[in-house]
Amino acid sequence: MKPPPFDYHRPAGLGEALQALAEAGSHGKVLAGGQSLIPLLNMRLAAPGHLVDINGLTELATISADASGVRVGALARHAAVERDGSARAVQPLLAQALALVAHPVIRNRGTVVGSLVHADPSAEMPAVLALLGGSVRLARLGGERDVHARDFFVGPLESACLPGEMAVSAFFPALPERSGTAFCEVARRHGDYAVAGVAAAVTLDEDFRIIAARVACVSVGPVPVVVDVTGVCGQRPPASVDWDEVARAVQDRIEPEGDIHATAGYRRHLTGVLVTRALRGAAQDAARSGANDAGEGRA
């Protein structure tokens, strides 16, 4: 369990990093938190000729939040995002999901953007980005582009990030007022990749009826599976929604596979259960947020 030989680069600035990546082409790999890459290297499942270590690029360790959403830099650790008060206020789903990402020691080292680029369909952060319709900013020597979540996740462990490109930040949009979110999952052990998991976002109207509802499901397809269930929910208050019907609508859209931890049937069943739990949780969260807003308005 030792990696094959590689050239190690530790650039002092972003330009230098992009230069190194441009030169390395398809043989280059970015090392940020290393929580997925280092095991892959040690097990010789990946053998990049060049590792570009961006841990010196502290300018990428940023978390900035405004009314439109939260932008997370490539070197922002999971733990930092989880604890960031303004990020939590603007987009609470980040902290809700991050609490489920592995264990504290991994969150202290691993990065949100690294998790997105790794594009594991069992991971939480790709589902969050997909649910919120966020984007990833990819820089290369001489330019950059923003890729929407729907285009960013290409397949299992495969993202739209091309050779020579580096993900420098990700943007998680805020939700409209009277919105709520939740992340529910079942893992074999605390902190494991989920057997099934569902991120949900619900928006209510002034009469507390559902006007938008979406879920993103993990571990049931090659990429996070986003399903808009606004229509199935109808413009009804959460208490009158037929949640079984909503669950079935999502179950029809997922493509779970069996593995050594769970059968495909169990994953489908579990996703249905978690869709209901997550949507109801998100609806309650939205109602609380709406009530608070109303309270503040009166004050």
Added chain:
Amino acid sequence: MTTKLFGERVQRREDARLITGQGRFLDDLGANALAAAFVRSPHAHARIRDVDVSAALDVEGLVAIYTWEDLPGLLAEPLPLLIPHPALTHGRTGHALARDIVRHVGEPVVMVVAADRYVAEDACSLIEVDYEILKPVVGVEEAAEAVNLVHADVPGNVGAHLVQEVPSPDGLSAREAIEAAPHTLAFRLDIERSASMPLEGKGVYARWDADDQSLRVYSSTQTSTSVRMAVAAKLGLPLPKVEVVAPDVGGGFGVKIVHPWPEEILVPWAARLLDREVKWTEDRREHFISSAHERAQVHHVRVGFDDDGRVLGLDVNILHDHGAYTPYGIIVPIITSTQLVGPYKIGAYRVEFSSIYTNTVQVTPYRGAGRPQGVFCMERTMDRIAAHLGLDRTEVRTANFIQPGEFPYDQGMTFQDGRPLIYDSGDYPESLRMLKELIGWDSFPAMKAEAAAEGRAIGIGVGCYVEGTGVGPYEGGHVQITSDGRVHVSTGLTSQGQGHETVFAQIAATELGVPIEKVSVVTGDTRRFGYAVGTFASRAAVMSGNAIALACRKVRDKALKVAADALEADPRDLEITDGVVHVAGTPSASIPLATVAVLSNPLRYAFDKETQRATQFAGAQDDDRPPVADGEEPGMEGKDYYSPIRSTFASGMHAAIVETDPLTAEIKILRYVVVHDCGKLINPMIVEGQIHGGVGQGVGGALYEKMVYDEHGQLLNASFMDFLMPYATEVPRIETAHLETPSPLNPLGVKGAGEAGVIPVSAVIAAAIEDAEGITIDRMPISPSDLYSLRAETRLRKIQ
């Protein structure tokens, strides 16, 4: 004895070192050693046609490459079959490096030695082995059909076959007793494969001293003395020229009692050949595919019983998956067969096992060593009987218990030590009474009904076991008091974190009447103690504990004699308190043990003020006697051995309450309760720690761990990502209570406690889930996905 330490919750003396990074584990040693790495078979069954190393030769830093053909003499022979048995008619072991055929993924084929492990692995990746793939044999039942063979010369893939039969008191065979019984049941029970999985894998570091023509080997082993003998024999070295030291060892749980591992002889051989230090540290993937596994067995049970649930006849047929080789003999299925009967009087018993070869990692004992499977059979049987008769599950057990007045109780079989299976002591009815009280057994139905009213499903389960501990043949202890008053204790068996440094010091301090701070303990170092067996079978406290106590008593007698001379008193009037010998009732007439140690060694040369007292002109001698009397030895030291006539039998009972989620099928352990009897407790805190760790591993076996092989013999989950061991978050708080029925077999009255915690957990959790769900549980482990499938099957059966 006035220094009361035996039985106290003394803090573990090794922890400060171990938890502050001061431990010295194998990989902490030999920073400048060359590194060994291995090319291992990627196939479960194949013939090696050719090994081409040419591409690796250019790797910078490469030192040597070895294949089987390079091995001289005994090194080229098969590895030893450590425990032969007449029933093991077709025992087979592998070679240090594969010869012609590989029989499981992970079998070592080529050894590479290089400047460091990175370079060694680079070279390994460039070595081309040409394999002719043979048909793999995977799954114990498929193997038993013997369509393909693991070893061409082992018909039926059967390595061993053994029947043990104990007739009923009135002479019926088990099968006759079952036929004649008012009620009979027959069913099948399965347990999956797991593994010891210590956090530190194996490792070997060897240095050859060319000037002295001697070898020192460090190994992460459970038996340094036996590794020493194996290395000396395999390398043709005189035994006194080989030293083996077990440094701090990060867990063993059985896998490290197997020896010599290929690496344990290859690394010392290479070190001598190259005259360079060489080290190999096992990585996790290597540990998964090239060490040992355990547990996988299929059991067919038939039982006959009366209206009270008394077992009149029990017939168990076991298919034991032995993997590719049998280096440790058939200890595991023997233990399952014999310990299955637990605390019960079985009318008539027949047990038969076939030990079957498969193209998978070899099977050797893992903590519990066949008992978890046996207890699963017996306790599931008790629950089935209760369900069949509509009786409370604890009533059925009570009806079958051996009573406190019936010890010694002869179960009529031969145990794993080749000795009769005779229980020495215990009190099973009292254990069960304590357990029921602790868990609230009698009030559980009300609790269950209350939960059901809230839409929650909870269930309770119970499991009992008896564990033969402290198997022989012997262990020894050496105790020396030096002239500074310090007490040096050594024993040959090794430590893997159990707390031996603490409990052996407690024993010595208590026996000698010295402060524990004065006592130091060394284990597993052949430079200090050459004769030993090893640490396994819950034997260290029983074997070395008693040996050390006996050695201390010898030293104490000698100290009292020397002190009596000095104090002109009768040794029978002397006591030792806080390291000072004094006349009972006359504290002023005293002499420190340090001085006694000085006086015990008549000197010609003094090296400090204290030792001047023992020199020849100091006037201490009697001119009419030699300075060292006949039959005496200089110095304040003693050595003794403890060798029991047979094992001593610890016992225990566990109960659990679980909750199953009606929607997600998640399984949560709400309470876990243990009543444990290991005889006299040396240190209750350490015993509880052993129980906690054991239950933790048991939870792993019950709910998480299995080795998943595909039909090609590839292990699909050979990493900690996919082989799930419980974290602290998955292990419930464990409530314990102790019962002490002292063993009459040894001076300290102790029984082993090391393995106990793990033994009944699968049986208990299965019973609790069954109670919560109303679904029969007959195979473990069980995952939420498995439970979901079982629910679906049950619904389907009900509809049909």
